[in-house]
Amino acid sequence: MTDRALSVVRAGALTTVQDLGRPGYAHLGVPRSGALDPRAAAVVNRLVGNPESAAVLETTLTGCAIRPRGPVTVAIGGAPCPVTVDGRPAAWGAPVRVAAGALLEAGCTTGGVRGYIAFAGGVAVDPVLGSRSTDLLSGLGPPPLADGVVLPLGRPVGPAARADVCVPWPAPPAELVLRVRLGPRADWFTDAALRAFTSGVYRVSAMSNRIGLRTEGPALERARDGELPSEGMVLGAVQVPPDGRPVVFLADHPTTGGYPVAAVVDERDLPAAAQAAPGTPVRFIPVR
Amino acid sequence: MTMRALPVGDRALLIELADGEEAEALHAELLRRRATGALPAVGEIVPAARTVLLDGLADPARLARELPGWEIPPLPARAEEAVEVPVRYDGPDLAAVAALWQVTEDDVAEIHSAAEFRVAFCGFAPGFGYLTGLPQRYAVPRRDTPRASVPAGALGLAGPYSGVYPRSSPGGWQLIGTTELELWDPARVPAALFAPGVRVRFVREGR
Numbered sequence: 001m002t003d004r005a006l007s008v009v010r011a012g013a014l015t016t017v018q019d020l021g022r023p024g025y026a027h028l029g030v031p032r033s034g035a036l037d038p039r040a041a042a043v044v045n046r047l048v049g050n051p052e053s054a055a056v057l058e059t060t061l062t063g064c065a066i067r068p069r070g071p072v073t074v075a076i077g078g079a080p081c082p083v084t085v086d087g088r089p090a091a092w093g094a095p096v097r098v099a100a101g102a103l104l105e106a107g108c109t110t111g112g113v114r115g116y117i118a119f120a121g122g123v124a125v126d127p128v129l130g131s132r133s134t135d136l137l138s139g140l141g142p143p144p145l146a147d148g149v150v151l152p153l154g155r156p157v158g159p160a161a162r163a164d165v166c167v168p169w170p171a172p173p174a175e176l177v178l179r180v181r182l183g184p185r186a187d188w189f190t191d192a193a194l195r196a197f198t199s200g201v202y203r204v205s206a207m208s209n210r211i212g213l214r215t216e217g218p219a220l221e222r223a224r225d226g227e228l229p230s231e232g233m234v235l236g237a238v239q240v241p242p243d244g245r246p247v248v249f250l251a252d253h254p255t256t257g258g259y260p261v262a263a264v265v266d267e268r269d270l271p272a273a274a275q276a277a278p279g280t281p282v283r284f285i286p287v288r
Numbered sequence: 289m290t291m292r293a294l295p296v297g298d299r300a301l302l303i304e305l306a307d308g309e310e311a312e313a314l315h316a317e318l319l320r321r322r323a324t325g326a327l328p329a330v331g332e333i334v335p336a337a338r339t340v341l342l343d344g345l346a347d348p349a350r351l352a353r354e355l356p357g358w359e360i361p362p363l364p365a366r367a368e369e370a371v372e373v374p375v376r377y378d379g380p381d382l383a384a385v386a387a388l389w390q391v392t393e394d395d396v397a398e399i400h401s402a403a404e405f406r407v408a409f410c411g412f413a414p415g416f417g418y419l420t421g422l423p424q425r426y427a428v429p430r431r432d433t434p435r436a437s438v439p440a441g442a443l444g445l446a447g448p449y450s451g452v453y454p455r456s457s458p459g460g461w462q463l464i465g466t467t468e469l470e471l472w473d474p475a476r477v478p479a480a481l482f483a484p485g486v487r488v489r490f491v492r493e494g495r
Contacts, residue, residue: 026343028330028480029410128474138414140474167344184302230411232334232341234300256336256411264297 003070003151004121005119009103011145016134016210017123018116019055025129025253031053032235033135034251036210036274037114040078042166043167047095049158053101054122055132057145058182059115061277063106064145066117072099072153073120073160077170079112079219079275093167096162104218112172112275123153135146136210137252174278176204178248178265179287185228193220195264198286205245206278210256213249213273215282220262230256236265237285241277246284248273289313289360293352297393300343302325307422308448309363311338312408317360318342321410335409337418363406370404372486375443376494377401379463381431382447385445388428396464396475397492399426405488410480415454415472417482424448434460441467443490446481450490452482489492 008015018041021034035041035058042052057064060232063081068074075095076083084105090096098104106115125132125142134141145151186194201243202217220240233239237249240261248265250273265273277284291314292304305311315335321327328351331344345351377397384395405421427448435458438444442453444461453459454472467490471481482488 023331023344025414025479027410027484028333028342029415029416030414031413095350130481140414181295181297184296229337229339230409231302231336231339232332233345234296234341234343236297254407254411255334261296264300 002152003100004152004155005070005150006066006068006072006119007213008064008145008147008149009067009148010065010105011147012059013059013062015064015145016058016136016144017055017151018058018133019131021251022129022131022132024138026232029138029255030140031131031135031137031252031255033131033133033141035116036251036265037078037116040063040114040116040169041118042115043169044075044077044116045122047077047161047167048073048118048119048120049156049160050118050122051157054118054154055125055196056119057117057123059106059117061113062108063115063180064117065103065105067101067103068098068119068153071098071113073097074104075118075155076106076115077167077169078114078116079109080169081109081115082107093169100144112179113277114274119153120156120160124152124154135252137254138286147269171189172275172277173272173280176272176280176282178273178282178284180263180265180284181288182263183261186262188222188224188228188260189262190221190223193222194262196220198284202246202277202282202284204280204282208278210250210252212249213276215246215248217245217282220246228258228260230258233257234264236267236270237261238263238265250274290353293355295348295352296341298341299345299348300341301345301348303340303342303355304341305338306340309410311335311352312406312420313360315340316363317358319485336411336481337409349418364373370489371481373467373469373488373490375401375465375467375490377465377492379443379465381444381462382464385428385462385464389426400450400464401490401492405490407482407484407486407488409420409484410482413457414474415480415482416451417480417486418486419440419450419482419488420448422448422450428462430460431462432457438463439466441469443467
């Protein structure tokens, strides 16, 4: 096999291949998928000279360990974590040259949830419907990484950033403030429920995943009974299931759903939502 | 046709109609306008039970203002070409459906394969189409207890809809038949044989 490949030594809690996702197929029931923190994925790609469309690894809380078969430039960003190469500390948030067969390790995050690892040339698994992203809802794209798996790498196209480059990273949120626009189904909830939603404090639930950021806090009481016939769902939709606890839809969200959407989160606030650890306070701020 | 355009965030509109037939007609008109360049750029057009979602609009408020002035022709009654799906009517719920319809199992196959269907919308899984076309009196409830695993190719009924499971999954639809046709293959163009608006006929085989 070519040396443009890497083997997975420790896959971590959940590590997936992600790129910009596969938008444009929602009408076929295909989720958009893609990196949950696209800003961080774009920065690590830029650091190693990749286009923004290159596939990276997205880690969850516990990082992962990788052994590239050939020499490769990598960059690790997103949620801060210790980085080592063959046990020696290496730079986080900057390009790092890893020798053939060396062990690159991203440790547990010291804040935030999702780390991103870019390799010069990108992770080159076969695309499905134009994307290499793992879609955990519908199972499209490569399965989550497992120990011992070998992934192909592409050919580098551009020069890596200078090693002394300094990138500003937003700190993982101590409090997650999500700007929302009410609707389309805010009228399914009582006025008291909407007041509680926009003035109460919620917390990020440990049940959150790539499909949705689940919350714990005041339950939203319905103003009407009955069922909503399935309707199209957008990224950032705040869907309220029968237990009344708002769920903010993230990249792997279903394309249609039957629970009412009380509000929609501004897309610019979703990268922070992807980095909010369980227990983080959440406030929903209505904007016009 | 009365349309209600509900804002969905800053970049989308949910257009609500009186029923599924109107939603299908609006969806067909949206595709026609997009094909002729008469629709502003849009990322996704997602029809559903009685709504159509337009996502990725630069100016949803403007489209919401223009929509009431649109002429929306009714759906043509028959299309020239339909996807033909060969089916063995051998599903485990065939007898239950025959009892609900108060006909024989053979009649279920005859009635179902005589109808002309249309994919109203997709959801639940990639390539899973909700097909309309059976007269309303043949609507059936979902099973009380969903099956933990329904095989790929199973043809089922739920409410007014017919559908074929594109791959093995849990499911609560009443299963009346089986097809070998591969409805979903992401490596093929088109990936989904059942896309919204597509006409479908089920062809009875193995008699």
